[in-house]
Amino acid sequence: MYFISTRGGERVTGAEAVVKGIASDGGLFVPEEFPTVGAEEFEAMEHMDYPERAACILKKYFGEYDGEALLAALREAYSKFEGDDPAPLIRMDNGMYMLELFHGPTCAFKDMALTVLPYLLKRGCEILGKKEDVFILTATSGDTGKAALEGFADVPGVKLMVFYPEEGVSKLQKQQMCTQDGENVNVVAVRGNFDDCQNAVKKIFGSEKCVKAISDKGYLLTSANSINFGRLAPQICYYFSAYLDLVTSEQIQMGDPVDFAVPTGNFGNILAAYYAKRMGLPVGTLICASNKNNVLTEFWRTGIYEIKRPFYRTMSPSMDILVSSNLERLIFELSGRDAKRTADRMAALSKSGRYSLSTAEHKKLREEFFAGCTTEDETVECIYDFFEEYGYPMDTHTGVAMNVAQRYEEKLKGDTMSEIHPIVVVSTASPYKFPQDVLYALTGNDVKDSFKGVKRIHLLTAMKVPEPIKAVRYKPIRFKTTVSPDKMFDEVLKFL
Ligand SMILES: *Cc1c(COP(=O)(O)O)cnc(C)c1O
Numbered sequence: 001m002y003f004i005s006t007r008g009g010e011r012v013t014g015a016e017a018v019v020k021g022i023a024s025d026g027g028l029f030v031p032e033e034f035p036t037v038g039a040e041e042f043e044a045m046e047h048m049d050y051p052e053r054a055a056c057i058l059k060k061y062f063g064e065y066d067g068e069a070l071l072a073a074l075r076e077a078y079s080k081f082e083g084d085d086p087a088p089l090i091r092m093d094n095g096m097y098m099l100e101l102f103h104g105p106t107c108a109f110k111d112m113a114l115t116v117l118p119y120l121l122k123r124g125c126e127i128l129g130k131k132e133d134v135f136i137l138t139a140t141s142g143d144t145g146k147a148a149l150e151g152f153a154d155v156p157g158v159k160l161m162v163f164y165p166e167e168g169v170s171k172l173q174k175q176q177m178c179t180q181d182g183e184n185v186n187v188v189a190v191r192g193n194f195d196d197c198q199n200a201v202k203k204i205f206g207s208e209k210c211v212k213a214i215s216d217k218g219y220l221l222t223s224a225n226s227i228n229f230g231r232l233a234p235q236i237c238y239y240f241s242a243y244l245d246l247v248t249s250e251q252i253q254m255g256d257p258v259d260f261a262v263p264t265g266n267f268g269n270i271l272a273a274y275y276a277k278r279m280g281l282p283v284g285t286l287i288c289a290s291n292k293n294n295v296l297t298e299f300w301r302t303g304i305y306e307i308k309r310p311f312y313r314t315m316s317p318s319m320d321i322l323v324s325s326n327l328e329r330l331i332f333e334l335s336g337r338d339a340k341r342t343a344d345r346m347a348a349l350s351k352s353g354r355y356s357l358s359t360a361e362h363k364k365l366r367e368e369f370f371a372g373c374t375t376e377d378e379t380v381e382c383i384y385d386f387f388e389e390y391g392y393p394m395d396t397h398t399g400v401a402m403n404v405a406q407r408y409e410e411k412l413k414g415d416t417m418s419e420i421h422p423i424v425v426v427s428t429a430s431p432y433k434f435p436q437d438v439l440y441a442l443t444g445n446d447v448k449d450s451f452k453g454v455k456r457i458h459l460l461t462a463m464k465v466p467e468p469i470k471a472v473r474y475k476p477i478r479f480k481t482t483v484s485p486d487k488m489f490d491e492v493l494k495f496l
Pocket of ligand 1: 108109110143144226263264265266267268269270318319397428429
């Protein structure tokens with residue numbers, strides 16, 4: 001399997017796509033064509049466990065990796081999750097399904113991929129005969145950073161640096177990152193929001209001078225953000241697995257379409273669902289849920305992507321993003337894989353802050369997806385109502401997705417012509433990861449201290465507190481540096 005850049009020119013293997021992270025022309029790597037899952041193979045996957053199912057999917061993209069070793073790596077990665085299923089699917093009393101992706105080491109869905117990425121990357125370097133150490137540079141809105149830190153801490157031959165927006169992450173997220181162990185990692189706060197962080201990181205990747213300075217220090221630069229195909233691929237797997245769970249539990253028949261509702265920020269998670277669909281998974285509508293930063297909802301409504309707008313800090317910080325990197329991969333598909341057009345649009349976005357779709361592209365966009373957004377009050381109310389009625393506590397990101405999913409279902413019910421499919425809501429974080437906001441949603445009470453919030457949520461819901469949340473409480477803070485975006489590269493050089 002080969003990968004091509006969304007902006008044309010480059011064609012690489014899976015190992016190269018993962019090791020490079022981003023194409024030399026600034027584009028993102030996408031599979032040259034989507035591999036498909038045949039009917040027989042799909043049925044065989046019914047009786048497999050999660051790592052085996054994931055291995056079936058990943059092998060299609062990473063043919064040059066050894067299949068047995070890949071399966072072993074997946075088993076090892078998912079052994080770090082609590083419980084015996086890393087992606088359990090739970091039927092809710094409102095008839096929807098919850099796909100819980102937060103049982104990993106950092107209690108958010110990023111673990112699904114970031115526990116696997118170290119293997120894909122290290123093995124990729126071996127395949128390519130790269131001798132240098134790897135330097136992973138990452139911008140985070142909170143969850144990627146911690147998941148990458150856990151995934152790569154003390155991995156030999158790797159150094160990892162994480163930049164996060166000083167005021168743009170929850171207290172607990174900050175504490176999780178700043179108490180991280182590992183001799184090879186560094187965490188730095190940035191004055192600004194996530195977009196400022198992500199832009200500065202992208203600039204470093206795009207600057208020959210910076211890349212050379214890093215290489216002069218003996219490192220190969222790569223990314224653990226969802227622009228890296230090695231992040232996306234493991235995310236495709238849980239859509240297949242959730243579907244298979246619906247079949248084996250006789251909730252649906254093989255072939256019935258299923259809708260997925262995804263709380264969206266950088267567009268990585270929902271893009272993986274779209275890729276699963278392109279691989280043949282019977283997916284109906286993809287529900288793209290945003291918070292008050294509703295640039296995507298507007299894009300769906302108007303066909304114009306416009307980032308000149310106010311940026312809001314919300315209770316779902318991992319979705320506080322205006323420039324969703326992975327959207328580039330979607331518009332590449334919408335344009336009929338027109339690399340020139342995609343490159344022009346990305347240039348327009350960085351120059352004038354906007355681009356627009358053609359009428360035909362806009363139509364396609366609206367056929368495959370439903371987009372909606374919620375206000376902070378709506379999210380709070382959704383979490384409260386859902387807990388009161390069904391006894392299930394959700395985190396603030398999942399609350400956004402549930403609210404939009406409910407609205408989508410209402411809309412369909414009002415329209416007798418539409419077919420109603422089962423809806424799977426993707427739950428991206430444990431409610432304990434955002435304890436103050438979740439407690440506020442459940443009870444209207446404010447607490448200053450995260451761990452007081454954890455305790456109260458536990459008393460109220462009796463939901464088990466995840467071990468990683470308990471563990472962070474008494475760990476010393478190791479990382480205290482804050483810099484402005486223009487000083488980020490200096491920090492990189494200091495660290496290396
Ligand atoms: C990262 C994250 C999201 C957004 O996912 P994208 O792939 O960036 O769209 C949603 N919820 C949580 C909890 C996250 O950590």
